[in-house]
Amino acid sequence: MMTEYxxxxxxxxxDLALVEHIFDRLPDVLFYIKDRASRYVIVNWAVVEQxxxxxxxxxxxxxxxxxxxxxxxxxxAQDMQVMNTGKQIxxxxxxxxxxxxxxxxxxxxxxxxxxxxxxxxxLIGISRRxxxxxxxxxxxxRLNEFLKILxxxxxxxxxxxxxxxxxxxxxxxxxxxxxxxxxxxxKQLLLKMRIDLACTLLENSDLxxxxxxxxCGYSDHSAFSRQFKIATHCTPREYRTSKAK
DNA sequence: TGTCACATCATGTCGCGCTA
DNA sequence: TAGCGCGACATGATGTGACA
Numbered sequence: 001m002m003t004e005y006x007x008x009x010x011x012x013x014x015d016l017a018l019v020e021h022i023f024d025r026l027p028d029v030l031f032y033i034k035d036r037a038s039r040y041v042i043v044n045w046a047v048v049e050q051x052x053x054x055x056x057x058x059x060x061x062x063x064x065x066x067x068x069x070x071x072x073x074x075x076x077a078q079d080m081q082v083m084n085t086g087k088q089i090x091x092x093x094x095x096x097x098x099x100x101x102x103x104x105x106x107x108x109x110x111x112x113x114x115x116x117x118x119x120x121x122x123l124i125g126i127s128r129r130x131x132x133x134x135x136x137x138x139x140x141x142r143l144n145e146f147l148k149i150l151x152x153x154x155x156x157x158x159x160x161x162x163x164x165x166x167x168x169x170x171x172x173x174x175x176x177x178x179x180x181x182x183x184x185x186x187k188q189l190l191l192k193m194r195i196d197l198a199c200t201l202l203e204n205s206d207l208x209x210x211x212x213x214x215x216c217g218y219s220d221h222s223a224f225s226r227q228f229k230i231a232t233h234c235t236p237r238e239y240r241t242s243k244a245k
Numbered sequence: 246t247g248t249c250a251c252a253t254c255a256t257g258t259c260g261c262g263c264t265a
Numbered sequence: 266t267a268g269c270g271c272g273a274c275a276t277g278a279t280g281t282g283a284c285a
Contacts, residue, residue, distance in 0.1 A: 159277080159278095160277090160278070161277085161278085170247075170248075171278085171279090172247070172248070172249090173246090173247070173248095175278090175279075175280095176247095185278085185279075186278090187255085187256090187278065187279080208267090208268065208269090209268075209269065210267090210268070210269080218257085220257070220258060220259080221268080221269070221270090222257085222258075222259085222260095222269085222270070222271080223256065223257050223258070225269070225270060225271090226256085226257095226270085226271080227256080229270090235269080235270070236269090237268090237269070237270090
Protein backbone atom coordinates (compact mmCIF):
# COMPACT_ATOMS: atom_id res chain seq x y z
CA MET A 1 0.00 0.00 0.00
CA MET A 2 1.51 3.30 -1.12
CA THR A 3 1.41 6.28 1.18
CA GLU A 4 0.00 9.60 -0.03
CA TYR A 5 3.53 10.96 -0.11
CA UNK A 6 4.76 8.07 -2.28
CA UNK A 7 1.84 8.47 -4.71
CA UNK A 8 2.46 12.20 -5.04
CA UNK A 9 6.18 11.64 -5.49
CA UNK A 10 5.57 9.06 -8.23
CA UNK A 11 3.12 11.37 -10.01
CA UNK A 12 5.64 14.22 -9.89
CA UNK A 13 8.27 11.86 -11.29
CA UNK A 14 6.00 10.96 -14.23
CA ASP A 15 5.38 14.63 -14.97
CA LEU A 16 9.02 15.66 -15.34
CA ALA A 17 7.99 18.79 -17.25
CA LEU A 18 6.43 20.02 -14.00
CA VAL A 19 9.69 19.50 -12.13
CA GLU A 20 11.58 21.22 -14.94
CA HIS A 21 9.23 24.24 -14.85
CA ILE A 22 9.65 24.56 -11.08
CA PHE A 23 13.45 24.64 -11.46
CA ASP A 24 13.13 27.18 -14.30
CA ARG A 25 11.90 29.54 -11.57
CA LEU A 26 15.24 29.24 -9.77
CA PRO A 27 17.83 31.28 -11.71
CA ASP A 28 20.54 30.57 -9.11
CA VAL A 29 20.17 26.79 -9.28
CA LEU A 30 21.46 24.66 -12.15
CA PHE A 31 19.17 21.62 -12.40
CA TYR A 32 19.83 18.68 -14.70
CA ILE A 33 19.12 15.02 -15.37
CA LYS A 34 21.70 13.07 -17.36
CA ASP A 35 21.55 9.67 -19.05
CA ARG A 36 23.99 6.78 -18.50
CA ALA A 37 26.39 8.34 -21.03
CA SER A 38 26.38 11.60 -19.03
CA ARG A 39 24.40 13.45 -21.72
CA TYR A 40 21.96 16.12 -20.56
CA VAL A 41 18.37 14.89 -20.89
CA ILE A 42 16.55 17.57 -18.89
CA VAL A 43 17.94 20.97 -17.84
CA ASN A 44 16.55 24.21 -16.49
CA TRP A 45 17.22 27.64 -17.96
CA ALA A 46 20.12 28.34 -15.60
CA VAL A 47 22.13 25.57 -17.32
CA VAL A 48 21.32 27.04 -20.75
CA GLU A 49 22.48 30.50 -19.64
CA GLN A 50 25.64 29.19 -17.95
CA UNK A 51 26.67 27.30 -21.11
CA UNK A 52 26.01 30.23 -23.43
CA UNK A 53 23.57 28.13 -25.48
CA UNK A 54 20.38 29.64 -26.94
CA UNK A 55 17.86 26.95 -26.03
CA UNK A 56 17.39 23.77 -24.02
CA UNK A 57 17.47 21.82 -27.31
CA UNK A 58 21.02 23.09 -27.84
CA UNK A 59 22.03 21.64 -24.45
CA UNK A 60 20.14 18.32 -24.36
CA UNK A 61 21.99 15.39 -25.90
CA UNK A 62 25.37 16.96 -25.18
CA UNK A 63 27.85 16.20 -22.41
CA UNK A 64 29.49 18.62 -19.99
CA UNK A 65 32.80 18.44 -21.86
CA UNK A 66 31.06 19.62 -25.03
CA UNK A 67 29.27 22.45 -23.23
CA UNK A 68 32.06 23.52 -20.88
CA UNK A 69 35.32 22.71 -22.71
CA UNK A 70 37.57 24.11 -19.96
CA UNK A 71 36.01 21.97 -17.30
CA UNK A 72 34.55 19.02 -19.16
CA UNK A 73 36.92 16.16 -18.45
CA UNK A 74 36.56 16.07 -14.72
CA UNK A 75 32.81 16.70 -14.75
CA UNK A 76 32.37 13.68 -16.99
CA ALA A 77 34.68 11.63 -14.80
CA GLN A 78 32.77 12.70 -11.71
CA ASP A 79 29.41 11.80 -13.34
CA MET A 80 30.77 8.37 -14.22
CA GLN A 81 31.99 7.93 -10.66
CA VAL A 82 28.46 8.62 -9.34
CA MET A 83 26.90 6.23 -11.86
CA ASN A 84 29.54 3.50 -11.53
CA THR A 85 29.69 3.49 -7.73
CA GLY A 86 26.13 4.60 -6.94
CA LYS A 87 27.63 7.00 -4.44
CA GLN A 88 25.98 10.40 -4.14
CA ILE A 89 27.82 13.72 -3.98
CA UNK A 90 26.49 16.35 -1.58
CA UNK A 91 27.44 20.05 -1.49
CA UNK A 92 30.78 19.71 -3.25
CA UNK A 93 32.35 23.17 -3.59
CA UNK A 94 33.45 23.77 -7.18
CA UNK A 95 34.43 26.64 -9.44
CA UNK A 96 32.59 26.84 -12.75
CA UNK A 97 33.43 28.94 -15.79
CA UNK A 98 30.69 30.55 -17.85
CA UNK A 99 30.79 30.89 -21.64
CA UNK A 100 32.14 34.45 -21.34
CA UNK A 101 35.03 33.29 -19.10
CA UNK A 102 33.44 34.49 -15.86
CA UNK A 103 33.97 32.49 -12.66
CA UNK A 104 31.20 31.24 -10.39
CA UNK A 105 31.53 29.20 -7.18
CA UNK A 106 28.82 26.55 -6.80
CA UNK A 107 27.80 23.81 -4.41
CA UNK A 108 27.04 20.65 -6.41
CA UNK A 109 24.83 17.75 -5.39
CA UNK A 110 24.35 14.63 -7.54
CA UNK A 111 22.34 11.43 -6.99
CA UNK A 112 22.29 8.30 -9.15
CA UNK A 113 18.90 7.38 -10.70
CA UNK A 114 17.95 3.71 -10.38
CA UNK A 115 15.63 1.99 -12.86
CA UNK A 116 12.92 -0.54 -11.93
CA UNK A 117 15.52 -3.32 -12.26
CA UNK A 118 17.77 -1.56 -9.74
CA UNK A 119 20.38 -0.68 -12.34
CA UNK A 120 21.66 2.90 -12.46
CA UNK A 121 20.12 4.66 -15.48
CA UNK A 122 21.58 8.13 -15.06
CA LEU A 123 21.87 10.87 -12.51
CA ILE A 124 19.99 13.89 -11.21
CA GLY A 125 21.80 16.91 -9.86
CA ILE A 126 21.76 20.53 -8.90
CA SER A 127 24.50 23.16 -8.63
CA ARG A 128 23.66 26.10 -6.42
CA ARG A 129 25.47 29.35 -7.02
CA UNK A 130 27.11 30.22 -3.72
CA UNK A 131 24.74 32.60 -1.89
CA UNK A 132 25.99 35.89 -0.43
CA UNK A 133 26.88 35.78 3.28
CA UNK A 134 23.92 36.49 5.53
CA UNK A 135 25.07 39.88 6.86
CA UNK A 136 21.89 40.28 8.92
CA UNK A 137 22.62 37.13 10.88
CA UNK A 138 22.92 37.79 14.62
CA UNK A 139 26.38 36.22 14.70
CA UNK A 140 27.76 37.80 11.52
CA UNK A 141 29.89 40.27 13.51
CA ARG A 142 31.14 37.40 15.64
CA LEU A 143 32.51 35.71 12.55
CA ASN A 144 33.97 38.86 11.00
CA GLU A 145 37.23 38.41 12.89
CA PHE A 146 37.49 34.83 11.64
CA LEU A 147 36.91 36.01 8.06
CA LYS A 148 39.58 38.71 8.39
CA ILE A 149 42.14 36.15 9.59
CA LEU A 150 41.31 33.88 6.65
CA UNK A 151 41.62 36.74 4.16
CA UNK A 152 44.94 37.90 5.61
CA UNK A 153 46.50 34.48 6.18
CA UNK A 154 45.01 32.26 3.47
CA UNK A 155 48.48 32.25 1.86
CA UNK A 156 49.97 30.76 5.02
CA UNK A 157 49.69 27.32 6.56
CA UNK A 158 46.85 27.27 9.08
CA UNK A 159 44.76 24.86 11.10
CA UNK A 160 41.07 25.65 11.56
CA UNK A 161 41.38 24.64 15.22
CA UNK A 162 44.08 27.29 15.72
CA UNK A 163 42.04 30.02 14.02
CA UNK A 164 39.03 29.00 16.13
CA UNK A 165 41.17 29.48 19.24
CA UNK A 166 42.31 32.93 18.03
CA UNK A 167 38.69 34.10 17.73
CA UNK A 168 37.71 32.44 21.05
CA UNK A 169 35.29 29.91 19.52
CA UNK A 170 35.19 26.13 19.67
CA UNK A 171 35.64 24.35 16.33
CA UNK A 172 32.06 23.05 16.60
CA UNK A 173 30.54 26.51 17.04
CA UNK A 174 32.76 27.99 14.37
CA UNK A 175 31.60 25.33 11.95
CA UNK A 176 27.91 25.83 12.77
CA UNK A 177 28.11 29.62 12.43
CA UNK A 178 30.18 29.42 9.27
CA UNK A 179 27.59 27.19 7.64
CA UNK A 180 24.69 29.38 8.74
CA UNK A 181 26.26 32.62 7.55
CA UNK A 182 28.57 31.74 4.66
CA UNK A 183 26.83 28.47 3.62
CA UNK A 184 30.28 26.79 3.73
CA UNK A 185 32.36 24.96 6.34
CA UNK A 186 35.45 26.87 7.58
CA LYS A 187 37.59 24.52 5.51
CA GLN A 188 35.56 25.16 2.34
CA LEU A 189 35.81 28.89 3.01
CA LEU A 190 39.60 28.64 3.27
CA LEU A 191 39.77 26.48 0.15
CA LYS A 192 37.67 28.99 -1.81
CA MET A 193 39.98 31.86 -0.82
CA ARG A 194 43.08 29.86 -1.74
CA ILE A 195 41.75 28.80 -5.15
CA ASP A 196 40.65 32.40 -5.90
CA LEU A 197 44.18 33.56 -5.02
CA ALA A 198 45.71 30.77 -7.14
CA CYS A 199 43.55 31.71 -10.16
CA THR A 200 44.70 35.33 -9.86
CA LEU A 201 48.36 34.31 -9.66
CA LEU A 202 48.06 31.84 -12.54
CA GLU A 203 46.44 34.50 -14.73
CA ASN A 204 48.58 37.48 -13.77
CA SER A 205 52.05 36.15 -12.95
CA ASP A 206 54.78 33.97 -14.42
CA LEU A 207 55.32 32.13 -11.13
CA UNK A 208 55.66 28.35 -11.38
CA UNK A 209 52.87 26.12 -10.07
CA UNK A 210 55.18 25.11 -7.22
CA UNK A 211 55.72 28.75 -6.21
CA UNK A 212 52.00 29.52 -6.47
CA UNK A 213 51.25 26.47 -4.31
CA UNK A 214 53.60 27.88 -1.66
CA UNK A 215 52.03 31.37 -1.94
CA CYS A 216 48.60 29.83 -1.39
CA GLY A 217 49.57 28.11 1.85
CA TYR A 218 50.44 24.67 0.48
CA SER A 219 53.74 23.11 1.46
CA ASP A 220 53.61 20.86 -1.58
CA HIS A 221 52.60 21.47 -5.20
CA SER A 222 51.03 18.03 -5.29
CA ALA A 223 48.30 18.77 -2.76
CA PHE A 224 47.69 22.13 -4.43
CA SER A 225 47.29 20.60 -7.90
CA ARG A 226 44.90 18.00 -6.58
CA GLN A 227 42.77 20.57 -4.75
CA PHE A 228 42.83 22.86 -7.75
CA LYS A 229 41.72 20.09 -10.08
CA ILE A 230 38.88 19.04 -7.77
CA ALA A 231 37.67 22.63 -7.47
CA THR A 232 38.07 23.82 -11.05
CA HIS A 233 37.96 20.60 -13.12
CA CYS A 234 41.40 21.32 -14.61
CA THR A 235 45.04 21.26 -13.50
CA PRO A 236 46.83 24.57 -12.73
CA ARG A 237 48.81 24.31 -15.96
CA GLU A 238 45.69 23.65 -18.03
CA TYR A 239 44.01 26.61 -16.35
CA ARG A 240 46.93 28.94 -17.17
CA THR A 241 47.04 27.71 -20.78
CA SER A 242 43.29 28.21 -21.22
CA LYS A 243 43.48 31.77 -19.85
CA ALA A 244 46.49 32.63 -22.03
CA LYS A 245 44.51 31.85 -25.22
C1' DT B 246 22.98 25.73 23.35
C1' DG B 247 27.33 23.85 23.84
C1' DT B 248 30.60 19.92 24.62
C1' DC B 249 32.40 15.41 24.01
C1' DA B 250 33.42 10.96 21.82
C1' DC B 251 33.74 8.21 17.98
C1' DA B 252 33.49 6.82 13.09
C1' DT B 253 34.21 8.29 8.56
C1' DC B 254 35.97 11.22 5.13
C1' DA B 255 39.13 14.62 3.20
C1' DT B 256 43.58 16.52 2.97
C1' DG B 257 48.71 16.87 3.47
C1' DT B 258 53.03 14.63 2.75
C1' DC B 259 56.18 11.69 0.57
C1' DG B 260 57.91 9.19 -3.17
C1' DC B 261 57.92 8.07 -7.83
C1' DG B 262 57.39 8.42 -12.82
C1' DC B 263 56.60 11.16 -16.95
C1' DT B 264 57.63 14.99 -20.07
C1' DA B 265 59.77 18.98 -22.13
C1' DT C 266 67.08 18.44 -14.60
C1' DA C 267 63.07 21.07 -13.37
C1' DG C 268 58.31 21.06 -13.34
C1' DC C 269 54.33 18.64 -12.88
C1' DG C 270 50.78 14.95 -11.87
C1' DC C 271 49.42 10.73 -9.50
C1' DG C 272 49.17 6.98 -5.84
C1' DA C 273 49.71 5.41 -1.00
C1' DC C 274 49.55 6.33 3.65
C1' DA C 275 49.20 9.16 7.94
C1' DT C 276 46.74 12.72 10.08
C1' DG C 277 43.46 16.34 10.66
C1' DA C 278 38.60 17.76 9.68
C1' DT C 279 33.89 16.75 9.64
C1' DG C 280 29.40 14.48 10.70
C1' DT C 281 26.53 12.53 14.05
C1' DG C 282 24.56 11.16 18.29
C1' DA C 283 24.51 11.38 23.29
C1' DC C 284 24.56 14.15 27.10
C1' DA C 285 24.83 18.17 30.44
